[in-house]
Amino acid sequence: MTQPRGFETLAIHAGQEPDPVTGAVVPPIFQTSTFKQDGVGGLRGGYEYSRAGNPTRTALEECLAALEAGTRASAFASGLAAEDCVIRAVCALGDHVIIPDDAYGGSLRLLRMVLSRWGLTSTAVNVGDADAVRAAIRPETRLIWCETPTNPLLGIADIPALAAVAHEAGALLAVDNTFASPYLQQPLTLGADIVMHSTTKYIGGHSDVIGGAAVVRDEELAEKVHFHQFAVGAIAGPFDAWLTLRGIKTLAVRMDRHCDNAEQIADALEEHPLVTRVLYPGLPGHPGHEIASKQMRRFGGMISFQVDGGEQAATDVCGRTQLFTLAESLGGVESLIEHPARMTHLSAKGTPQEVPDNLVRISVGIERADDLIADLVQALN
Template sequence: MTTVPAAQNDSNADDGFATMAIHAGQDPEALTGSVAVPIYQTSTYAQDQVGVLRAGYDYSRAGNPTRTALETALAALEGGRFGHAFSSGMAAADTALRAMLKPGEHLVIPNDAYGGTFRLIDKVLVPWGISYTAVPLSDLDAVQAAMTPATKLIWAETPTNPLLNIADIAGLAEIAHQSGAKLVVDNTFASPYLQQPLALGADVALHSTTKYLGGHSDVIGGALITSDQELGEAFGFHLKSMGGVAGPFDSWLTLRGVKTLAVRMDRHCDNAEAVADMLLSQKKVRKVYYPGIPEHPGHDIAAGQMLRFGGMVSFRVVGGQEEAVKICSRTRLFTLAESLGGIESLIEHPGLMTHASVAGSSLEVPDDLIRLSVGIEDIEDLLADLADALA
């Protein structure tokens, strides 16, 4: 089987972000002139002779033109050279970890990492022979102290899920590279519109494309982007060998979402800023987590490495878990559901939902914490809905 090379970013470097989101890897289709990238719903491709491929494709696990278009677009948006699209964000994370680590090696992770990432590392990779240390990545001294001769990877989220802590990407990259390690940044919460880790020194940007990149809560996917050719080739090999590829229809849906990422993210940020301000004035709210608040401990770093502060807001309430659960059940427009980054607003209780897997561990989240994915509805309606739920 011949492997199609990893999709490379060949877009015009002078193009703006929104222009690349619409055009990178998405030229009109040659045969008919179709402006939209076709859905190449096929598993295999005819060969003119044995081993002579018409466009580099022989089997859709190895490569598919719709997926290639998405991979090219994502690489362009992250300012990377190589992009790979996966069937889920966790498939992307698993591939990155297995391609970059081997048994006996060590990684550093956030002490408030996403529950699914923690579960993968703690329950799947530790039995495989990997070890890890969880530290607050906002504390560079703590990160430095956690590095060992066996450390080959720093795994970062910024902002983190669900406490919205901020890590200094450039600072983490310096620590990693001085120790001969690599830095992966899960850029899901920020999206490439708000933050580009590769430009700040990271080796890999990871996404759950299910979230802001897809943007419509109708597709599951993941992505890895890098400018390191060796890593790009390793990700491509593991993707083909392990098989967690994005299908053509899922790739098409994600690509459609990518086209409107810039305009959607501006509206998400507008609404989240207003929601955070409103929550600060509520008597039932004990604490608000949003990097756009000047008092947030990571505000200055976020302001330096992000375009804006994102669409995610978390807060703690008076009355503990019981009251938090009640508030989650009382909203009308904020739908009680897991996931995030869609056009509709969502509310959830991390301790009982997305982060239940860290219960009882050092990564356990507060039981009075509520997480909001602020959508793009009219802000007056969202504020009224939250006020009613908190009343």
């Protein structure tokens, strides 16, 4: 009987047994597009063509499924490719999706500028308010798309409550778990049907690979997602899958350091006279703190804050840091800073989902916390 294993152990071993031929401890990169068949239909290990399946990608998918307590995972070329595939697998012409009212700008762009052309409608709602979500449901609602924490306002949604609302309506709940990572939060164990990641971020962890993933519990739904992955073809390549697997091995230890640093930085920012508001679910005054305390192991490495002086002051802060690199993305070992209104969330400008122009978002890395705090203080001053 297989013994139960902890997260840290699964991150290193799930899907990553030593190679049976050579004994290689690290899974090989199967950099091949096709596989020799032993006669027509005689597949070795079930592999025929790397769009349909590749052993390196399989290793990654098995590991991700284990970490999210899911049945099956599918790895994609990017987080948005994963999101697009999930929506297409679940929804059809004329269906309706509920999304966060402070959703990631790329999600808004996908739904409003791409999928809307194919008859899909969406409504932006505060997903932290289950009653508001329930009120927004229509007969044609097929999917509630949730981020928690949200990007970039760090809102928190009650996953079990949203799952209940979705299932009452015959819809599914998908949770973008990118900000939390599976180490801090496992939405499938809380009632969600689908969990999605931009593996580019904390899972990869080193700002050197683009990728995405979708993990599900239900076998029939898993097969639908897998079919769309195969049919559309936005798969993770073998080298990208290998890099992502390498990052996963240290996910637990990295996330603990991200959280340690973020907690200290959030406290320091709250004390700064030029910071008007700090958005971090680890702070007791955060409106989602109580729920986050129940469904998250810790509170993550992402912080947003608003500064006195409007947009110019916010962009000045972004331009003056020395250790925080001005760049989009997040979740790497190095600290990043950005101005959402003019960078990651520019596509929301002029819409009800427009973010405050004095908002700064930071991805707290694993450098020494004192050095990071000093860098932010000098930038603010």
